[in-house]
Amino acid sequence: MSSASEHRQTLREDGTPYYVQLAAIIRRQIVDETWNIGDRLPTLKQLVATFGVSPMTVRHALAGLENEGLISAERGRGTFVTGKPHTPESVPYLLTGSPAYRGKELSFRVVPSRESEVELRLSPEDGKPLGEYRHMKRIFSRNDHPFIVGQYLVADVVHRMIPEKLWKTELVSTLLYDTKDVGLSHVRQTFRVVSSMPAEAAELDIRVHDPVVRVRRIFQNAKKEVLCLAQLVYRTDGVVFDINIDLDDRNRLLELGGFPES
Incomplete structure (x- = not known):
């Protein structure tokens, strides 16, 4: 590690303890193979300089990682990577494939619907x-391990068009698309990486403030009335977004790239 001024990293000021953030950074570096098993981590002094935190904060973060079996301190030699965090096998979410894809024992549990309040x-x-x-609300799992929490606001008029038994067995996007009387005309979505809230963390079996991908998907009719709002929260350690890009549509290519034309 070179000078601290070159690599100084600022931790978030969002109420998350610094030791939790620092442990998460090192854990992610081990997953990403920035640090491999057998590698020696930077010294206490180097970590203090890099992240601008106290030695106590660094010690607290390293102690937690050692309890997880990821690192081990050796007197007189340093701290070494000894293991990797468990990460589930990736589950492709095929944005352009069949929405009814059920591979690898994918399933979802439906929470009974009710009138919307403030969710x-x-x-x-x-x-x-x-x-x-x-x-x-739906909890999506693979082999009994949760990886998506989905919440939906469905217009009453749309909900009444579709038999209740189908809401319990089919994907929402499939029902909106296949039921022509719904009048689906426009769909757009935004992706954002955020920290998990306590309820999401509990449902996804992850730590509070672990990063998650939050997808907000809007289904509209031709009048731009909202047929359905879907908010999907994905674990980031087991989901791959596999997007097929149509090279015959240049504008679509630029849209998926997320960059304005220059």
């Missing part, structure tokens, strides 16, 4: 409200 809110940018909405 999710529509913003003016989402489109025009379409009357009252019902709140739906």
Whole structure:
């Protein structure tokens, strides 16, 4: 590690303890193979200089990683990587494939729907409200291990068009697309990496403040009325977004790239 001024990293000021953030950074570096098993970690002094935290904070972070079996301190030699965090086998989420894909024992558990309260809110940018909405929730798992929590606001008028038994067995996006009377015309979504909240962490079996991918998906009719708002929270240690890019559509290519034309 060279000078601290070259590699100084600032931790977040969001209430997450510094030792939790530092441990998460080192854990991620081990997963990403920045540090491999057998590698010696930077010294206490180097970590203090790099992250601008106290020696006590560094010791607290390293102690937690040692308890996880990821590192081991050897007197007079330093601290070495001794293991890797458990990461589930990747589960492709095929954005352009069949929405009813059920490979590798994928399943979901449906939480009974009810009238919407304050779980999710529509913003003016989402489109025009379409009357009252019902709140739906699903926990997606693979081999009994949760990896997605989905919450949905479904317009009452849309909910009544589709038999209740189908809401319990089919994907929401499939039902909205296949039920022509719904009038689905536009779909857009945003991706954001955020820290998990306590309820999400418990449902996904991860630590509070672990990073998750939050996808907000808006389904609209031709009048830009919101048929459904879906908010999906993905674990980041077992999900791959596999996107097929249509090279016949240049604008679509630029849109998926996320960069404005220059």
